[in-house]
Amino acid sequence: MANAVEIVECVPNFSEGRRPAVVEAIAASMQGVAGAALLDVSLDADHNRCVLTLVGSPDAVAEAVFRGVRTAAGLIDMERHQGGHPRVGAADVIPFIPVRGLDMSRCVDLARRVGERIARELEIPVYLYGEAAALPERRSLGAIRKGQYEALKVEIGRPERRPDFGPPRLHPTAGATIVGARKPLLAYNVDLATEEKTLADAIARKVRTSSGGLPGIMAAGIEMKERRRVQVSMNLTDTDVTPVQVAFEAVRREAEARGVEVAESEIIGLVTLEALLDAVRHYLRMPGLKAEQVLEARLLALLLEERGGGAE
């Protein structure tokens, strides 16, 4: 009854947020791969961009996302694209994220394999980023996206802007694609029982990485007018290094030192089971707690195994 099920998440960003039919077509093309599931689709008209959330077994997710890229290349014309978010292509950024049963190196392999396939079969130049970057200066998206689609079109032939896979020229409609691997991001907010925004600002500064706080925390103070309180709004970029309970306790400590209570906290969007188990292990002093003990996780593992989880 062991289970070595591997679950990967992929959050492709496509340069379309205004034509729902196009987004639906991309989403539809990703479905029907056994072992992969499309959990969420969100569109942003201002950014003219959409973000899809796929999860499942590595091969199935890789196949599904490839199909989405192929569909997007046929329906999105970067020559006509405008929007508020930096972008270089129709399938702009494709991060693979380890969720369970696999480590970062598997996601790096997956990103490289999918990137190579996109370049070979679709003739779209591909850049590798994040943990999958082949060049250190390409770890961050900013460097790859410099000047966006319009500048890259001219500069792609230069040695420093050569893609990692594919031709040294943009695809005529789909532009370029950035594929990579990264850790899960957690959007996490802690509300304080006060309306003093300066307090939330001070605590955000105290805990965030950029001002000498904990590693893997971006934070800002926010006023929550309807709730009549302020919030320390955080992005946790590496919950292996700074788990959610460590962020919570740091904010609580700083708040209490200033005579303020934590009212409540919230996770925005999705969270991995592992991040929650880690909090339970900490508070209940339960180092031995395993995902395989969670009834729903066991059932999921069995269903994924039964389906084979391979691409069709």
Add this chain to the structure above:
Amino acid sequence: MANAVEIVECVPNFSEGRRPAVVEAIAASMQGVAGAALLDVSLDADHNRCVLTLVGSPDAVAEAVFRGVRTAAGLIDMERHQGGHPRVGAADVIPFIPVRGLDMSRCVDLARRVGERIARELEIPVYLYGEAAALPERRSLGAIRKGQYEALKVEIGRPERRPDFGPPRLHPTAGATIVGARKPLLAYNVDLATEEKTLADAIARKVRTSSGGLPGIMAAGIEMKERRRVQVSMNLTDTDVTPVQVAFEAVRREAEARGVEVAESEIIGLVTLEALLDAVRHYLRMPGLKAEQVLEARLLALLLEERGGGAE
């Protein structure tokens, strides 16, 4: 993207723990129902009994367990059965347990439906117990099992021992079956950083229901010789009333009042996601946390929906 997925657990106990081939045949007959998964099989030769753990959508689990009962009725002869555990039939006890997306009343319905079907199709007399009991004195197993198979064979015709479904006589080989509904049980232990067993005993007495402690806790002190410490070993019978974190904090408080530290704690076997989410909600002051935010739970819901989850 809403998900109203319903997951039920069923833990049928069969009167066979010595012939692995018989247990395998029962297990095999339960597999192959879309939407139900067999998570665990455990045999006890002394008790001559096995416990199987099925989970999935209600209809699928009901179908799978019915198939198991039918197989057991053909392979186990109660006239020849001996073992250390009280029993009245080949398929001795079948509890349905709500895991997610359904409440106890659905499990009660399920128990009655499966019980009625076992009686009708297999001609096995069925008793309803636990939350599904039709008579208050049948809420506990003890009353139904009084005198076990051997006594029930003689007494089943008496008004007070009449089955809830089926004929007032035992099945010639399969005896009777007890079907019901109950809350999940959680086997939960807290280790103390001491070798003083009297301390664990005292704390167990303080927290358990039977000596005036918290509701829904059975507890005993145990010596853990290899670990060189003592343990408060608990069964939590109603984690809605006394959740795992409340049991932990109660033991911790009692230990600290006696100058002893909690070393660690452990959950034995399976736990529902809901029980863990409840602990996270408590410690991180996160009342809004929902199962649907857990990536694995979302994936599971989608896979179960895709499969339809109905019986074949």
